[in-house]
Amino acid sequence: MLTKRIIPCLDIKNGRTVKGVNFVDLRDAGDPVELAKQYAKLGADELVFLDISATLEGRKTMHEMVLKVAEHVNIPFTVGGGISSIKDVDDLLHCGADKVSINSSAVKRPELINELANKFGSQCVVVAIDAKQIDNEWIVHLAGGTQPTTLNLFDWAKDVEQRGAGEILFTSMNNDGTKSGFANAALAKLSKLVNIPVIASGGAGTIQHFADTFKEGKADAALAASVFHFGEIEILNLKRELKKQHIQVRL
């Protein structure tokens, strides 16, 4: 049976992981390759690297990082951040990325999704959607949730599916950073609406939150950052607990 995936997300700036990462047995917690290898060993099913470099120089460093990760890590990984053209994607896939994640560039020019799916196949096109619930409506936001659009989450999700996205990474801006659980009602609706996998993001605080997002939120995968980086939740423990609750995981 296909298992539910656990995905740590790493923010990368100029080729280094940012925010504190509190891993005891790492020689260099700022080295994305070290960290990725460690996560792969600990049972992560996939990894996401989000490039938050603002400069061209930073982007170049990202390519070197992707090459190194592909060389040393034996699980799949997605790269996101600042991707806006076929060439951007071609470069990253050539460096060994398995999938790319696009966000605001897809909102600004939705045809990009069609172009990428046609050229590289849907399997490597992840569309990330950040949305905030305002007056009972889920509104798609850009720029880390600071910039509202006129798009409704569910309409946009259906659109990206039809354009050829292979997967949707939905981050609830209401839940992100709160450690109070994922946006399960919206996730369940989303997961029922589209016929492609949905990754839940935003709100992970406890092991039970993951169990809930798989059971109630019908998510196919769950992504989190700080709870993993600071060792608050160990992936192996998390998966054992999920299995106890009859959720299929790779152990």
Added chain:
Amino acid sequence: MKVVIIDYGAGNIKSIQFAFKRLGVDAQLSNNADVIKAADKVIFPGVGEASSAMFMLRQSGLDKLIPKLTQPVLGICLGMQLMCNYSEEGNTKGLGIFNANVKRFNKRVKVPQMGWNTIKALKSKLFKNINEGEFMYLVHSFYVEECAAQISTTNYDEDYASALQKNNFYGVQFHPEKSSVAGEQLLKNFLDL
């Protein structure tokens, strides 16, 4: 040991090359018939769409070469699917090495299947030291129906053939290069054939 990865412009082959590098083997990328024929082991990769991949194979004459190879050949993902008779994807005639057809997953399940699933009913040296029920990483919208050549099955909506073998030809639907320790074991086993 000379390992050649057939390079016909289909998808991300860097990962496969790196996976062999982790095993201490420098795999060479090539679309040259002589280089491919001279290899000890041949990898036939493929990511993307079936009909355009077949088009590229025909353009380079590789469609004639591959079925005649005599050394162990491992088709991965779309590579394995193209080694079958026919694929529903793009209404594509395949290389006909495996007497099997490729179908699209039913809409009852999410398509593509993406993630880790188990392999069962293992029967080949390719699975030496790999347990029944081991997890492998898969990403695909089309699958090979159950057939005589199957050496493992996986369940997604229904049972399908997740690995095939006929004579010196092997195929795996999953990505051993992305399937952690178990995937590395499989690649090692292939090198040992």
